[in-house]
Amino acid sequence: MEPGGSRRLSAAELLAARGRKAPQRPRGQKDFIPDGSAEQAEKLRLCREEQWQLLSEERVERLGSLVKAEWKPGQGIVELQSPAGKFWHTMGFTERGKQCLLPEEALYLLECGSVQLFYRDLPLSIQEAYEILLCQETMSLPHYQVFSHLKQLGYVVLRFDPSTVPSPYERQLNLESHCQSSGKHHRKRRRSSSPRSHEKKHKVSEDLPETEGTSEKAGDDSGDTSCLPMDEEPLSEQPKESKAGSGEGESNPVPFDTGQKDSLRPSRSWAGDHKENSTGTHASRWDFTTIILPNVAADQPCTHLPSPDNGLLPENVPGREVDAACWCARINQKQEKLSRKEREQRERESRYKSSVNADWEVRHCSSWQEYKALLKLRSQQRVWKRPPHLWDQVVTPLLRPDEATSSAALLQQISVLQPSHILDGASGLQEDPEGMKIDFNVYQADAVAKFKKTNPGKPYVRMCVRSFDEQIPSLRALKQVTYQSGDVPVVFALVDHGEIAFYSLKEFKLPVDVNH
Amino acid sequence: MGDPERGRVLVWGAGAARALRERYRVSGVLVGAPPRRGRGRRLPLQLLPEEARLLAESGAALLLHPPERGEGPEAALAEVGQSCGPTPTCSSTAPPPALLVQLPTAREGPPPPAPHPPPDLSRPTPHWPHGGRPGHERRYRVYRDLWGRGLHLTAGGKFGGDFLVYPGPPERFHAAAVALCPPPGAALALGALVAAARLGTHVRKTLLLCAAPAGGAPAYTSLQWRGDL
Numbered sequence: 001m002e003p004g005g006s007r008r009l010s011a012a013e014l015l016a017a018r019g020r021k022a023p024q025r026p027r028g029q030k031d032f033i034p035d036g037s038a039e040q041a042e043k044l045r046l047c048r049e050e051q052w053q054l055l056s057e058e059r060v061e062r063l064g065s066l067v068k069a070e071w072k073p074g075q076g077i078v079e080l081q082s083p084a085g086k087f088w089h090t091m092g093f094t095e096r097g098k099q100c101l102l103p104e105e106a107l108y109l110l111e112c113g114s115v116q117l118f119y120r121d122l123p124l125s126i127q128e129a130y131e132i133l134l135c136q137e138t139m140s141l142p143h144y145q146v147f148s149h150l151k152q153l154g155y156v157v158l159r160f161d162p163s164t165v166p167s168p169y170e171r172q173l174n175l176e177s178h179c180q181s182s183g184k185h186h187r188k189r190r191r192s193s194s195p196r197s198h199e200k201k202h203k204v205s206e207d208l209p210e211t212e213g214t215s216e217k218a219g220d221d222s223g224d225t226s227c228l229p230m231d232e233e234p235l236s237e238q239p240k241e242s243k244a245g246s247g248e249g250e251s252n253p254v255p256f257d258t259g260q261k262d263s264l265r266p267s268r269s270w271a272g273d274h275k276e277n278s279t280g281t282h283a284s285r286w287d288f289t290t291i292i293l294p295n296v297a298a299d300q301p302c303t304h305l306p307s308p309d310n311g312l313l314p315e316n317v318p319g320r321e322v323d324a325a326c327w328c329a330r331i332n333q334k335q336e337k338l339s340r341k342e343r344e345q346r347e348r349e350s351r352y353k354s355s356v357n358a359d360w361e362v363r364h365c366s367s368w369q370e371y372k373a374l375l376k377l378r379s380q381q382r383v384w385k386r387p388p389h390l391w392d393q394v395v396t397p398l399l400r401p402d403e404a405t406s407s408a409a410l411l412q413q414i415s416v417l418q419p420s421h422i423l424d425g426a427s428g429l430q431e432d433p434e435g436m437k438i439d440f441n442v443y444q445a446d447a448v449a450k451f452k453k454t455n456p457g458k459p460y461v462r463m464c465v466r467s468f469d470e471q472i473p474s475l476r477a478l479k480q481v482t483y484q485s486g487d488v489p490v491v492f493a494l495v496d497h498g499e500i501a502f503y504s505l506k507e508f509k510l511p512v513d514v515n516h
Numbered sequence: 517m518g519d520p521e522r523g524r525v526l527v528w529g530a531g532a533a534r535a536l537r538e539r540y541r542v543s544g545v546l547v548g549a550p551p552r553r554g555r556g557r558r559l560p561l562q563l564l565p566e567e568a569r570l571l572a573e574s575g576a577a578l579l580l581h582p583p584e585r586g587e588g589p590e591a592a593l594a595e596v597g598q599s600c601g602p603t604p605t606c607s608s609t610a611p612p613p614a615l616l617v618q619l620p621t622a623r624e625g626p627p628p629p630a631p632h633p634p635p636d637l638s639r640p641t642p643h644w645p646h647g648g649r650p651g652h653e654r655r656y657r658v659y660r661d662l663w664g665r666g667l668h669l670t671a672g673g674k675f676g677g678d679f680l681v682y683p684g685p686p687e688r689f690h691a692a693a694v695a696l697c698p699p700p701g702a703a704l705a706l707g708a709l710v711a712a713a714r715l716g717t718h719v720r721k722t723l724l725l726c727a728a729p730a731g732g733a734p735a736y737t738s739l740q741w742r743g744d745l
Contacts, residue, residue, distance in 0.1 A: 030688055030689055030690050031684075031688060031689055031690070032683075032689065032690050032692075033683060033689075034683050034684040034689065040684075040688065043688060044684075044685060044687065044688045047687050047688060048534075048537075048538065048685075048687065051687070052530065052534050054554075054556070054558075055530045055533065055534075055546075055558060055559055056530040056531075058618050058619070058620060058621060059551050059618065059619040059620075059621070060616055060617070060618050060619075061616070061617055061619060062613065062614060062615070062616060062617070063612070063613050063614070063615040063616070063617050064612075064613025064614060064615075065613075066617060108549060110619065111548060111549040111550075111551070111558075112549060112550075112551055112552045113551040113552050113619060114552065116617065116619065123619075125619070125620040125621060125622060125623050125624060126548070126559075126560075126619065126620070126621045126622070127526075127528045127560070127621065127622045127623045128623050130526070130560070131582040140522070141522075141524050145547055148547075148549045151549070152549055152550075468673050494673065496671050496673030496674070497524070497545065497562055497563070497564050497565070497671050497673075498544070498545030498546075498547045498562035498671070499545055499671050499673060499674060501673060501674050
């Protein structure tokens with residue numbers, strides 16, 4: 001058996017490697033049956049030659065383009081000794097002023113030929129790096145294989161951190177987009193087995209002007225705390241963002257800053273509320289005991305409308321008083337002219353449809369309650385004879401005709417299985433420490449240009465790495481994981497000794513409203 | 517030579533990987549990432565536990581454990597570092613950035629010594645948890661039998677089976693069948709059987725149900741979709 005160590009490349013070979021180009025792979029059609037022909041043998045030989053030429057190539061890089069990095073076993077991270085390259089845009093984090101990489105990121109960059117890893121002042125080969133860096137519980141070989149596969153496809157892959165998932169309430173308020181714009185969202189450090197305590201996440205659902213006092217760990221680059229102090233702002237401005245964030249949905253401040261006249265009644269109550277504004281609850285500013293809105297409905301028609309106050313009208317518009325009595329008499333007098341199509345439709349419908357208002361019993365009802373009582377009375381009076389050949393047998397129909405109001409109701413009555421959603425009952429499940437964990441957040445490849453490490457946004461998908469040796473997850477575990485992920489879909493990456501397959505659960509609804 | 521680490525076997529040498537494929541009909545999967553301007557996959561080659569066990573038991577390969585993190589590797593690494601670091605520069609200034617550096621794939625230097633006597637792979641150890649597991653033992657017997665008939669086998673997880681059976685090298689031939697090794701004795705649920713058969717049909721491969729009891733002769737049943745009946 002040949003020795004397994006790498007060949008040491010001579011100086012000549014190193015120089016030759018510089019001019020290497022990626023060889024073209026002849027992708028011919030595969031055959032089905034070996035027929036012993038020379039043609040097949042030749043194709044096989046070519047394929048193998050080319051593959052081995054590729055595999056036996058060692059990685060050669062210019063020293064200047066390699067970033068030096070050192071493995072720190074105590075903290076389980078890799079610290080960069082020289083400035084990072086282009087990869088810093090999507091990978092790595094800063095700690096105590098130094099640029100650091102997670103083990104999987106460092107190993108991937110080593111394989112790409114972007115960094116040179118050192119441990120105890122000696123450069124590591126890729127084999128040694130695999131052995132040394134991938135021995136944590138959270139980052140074992142299958143995890144790394146999934147990470148590497150996704151990175152090669154171009155995705156941005158970060159470790160999952162449960163505390164950064166917004167809760168359903170926060171999502172409802174659309175708090176996430178607000179948080180990120182105000183810059184007060186301090187992210188947890190992306191580290192797996194760090195012994196240090198994690199930072200607290202600050203929820204902006206509390207009132208804004210209070211969080212500057214807490215001391216945060218330095219080093220997070222977005223250090224600007226541009227908050228919106230609510231009490232200091234002049235009232236004439238509209239504090240839009242604080243409104244959205246605090247979730248107090250009562251009467252919004254109406255813009256009174258356009259220099260309205262003082263004859264406005266509401267301005268008095270506004271001044272009265274001025275002091276209460278800072279407490280957050282607002283009383284209604286319109287005093288309806290003094291404002292009179294005329295009632296032009298049919299029960300007590302107010303047909304005499306006085307002239308409006310000149311102060312309320314714009315300059316060029318004159319006001320006058322109106323007697324609307326003659327107009328009221330003329331409402332609905334004009335004969336309706338229907339087009340031919342409408343007439344035909346009406347004729348068709350009149351065969352089976354009748355207007356509710358044509359029923360004199362309905363016209364006698366003066367309120368909804370009376371109408372509903374009438375309907376109930378009618379339904380009770382209806383005598384429906386059950387056909388004996390259907391209903392007197394051992395096997396009876398599932399529905400009576402009056403129960404089948406629509407196709408959806410029909411299907412509901414005869415269904416054997418009830419539809420259920422993966423998240424039904426998921427919020428009440430207890431957290432299971434031995435359960436499945438989400439491993440990675442995956443971000444789209446085409447968003448790389450806009451990607452910001454400090455504010456990655458909502459991931460495209462969350463990845464859960466499993467292997468075929470493990471049991472198929474129970475429904476309970478699936479629900480927990482889906483709930484934990486929030487509104488981001490979860491994909492399961494199954495690793496089968498080097499081969500990866502991706503599975504996810506898709507929701508679908510059977511159609512219930514069938515229109516003929 | 518391979519390094520089992522919690523039951524995962526990786527082959528790091530290019531020559532070794534080539535010999536495995538050409539001489540021993542063991543394919544494995546390439547799992548390494550390519551260098552920046554490359555495409556496809558590189559070393560290491562990952563083997564199925566069944567493949568590794570077959571090679572070890574037939575004497576074709578040695579299973580080695582990665583050295584423990586302790587005094588051992590330091591000494592080994594230090595020795596290695598002295599003899600073959602990057603091109604040494606005598607001056608105290610930093611090496612020029614145009615210097616070409618090799619990032620070696622496999623560990624340099626002598627391989628760690630093989631354990632004596634060779635471990636019994638039918639017993640589980642921390643490094644080899646597969647030994648003794650009924651699923652693994654079943655699959656191993658089937659693998660050994662099919663391999664002995666001259667077929668090429670790879671992992672079959674993608675098609676819902678245990679192995680994919682090829683008439684020739686997987687680089688040039690399509691898989692002929694998906695092999696499944698159900699547990700003996702227990703009745704195979706019809707739903708599972710239909711599901712497995714459907715998967716095989718969908719990709720136009722035969723489903724092969726395999727049983728290789730320890731003491732007896734192996735038995736195979738093949739299922740194929742007949743659209744004409």
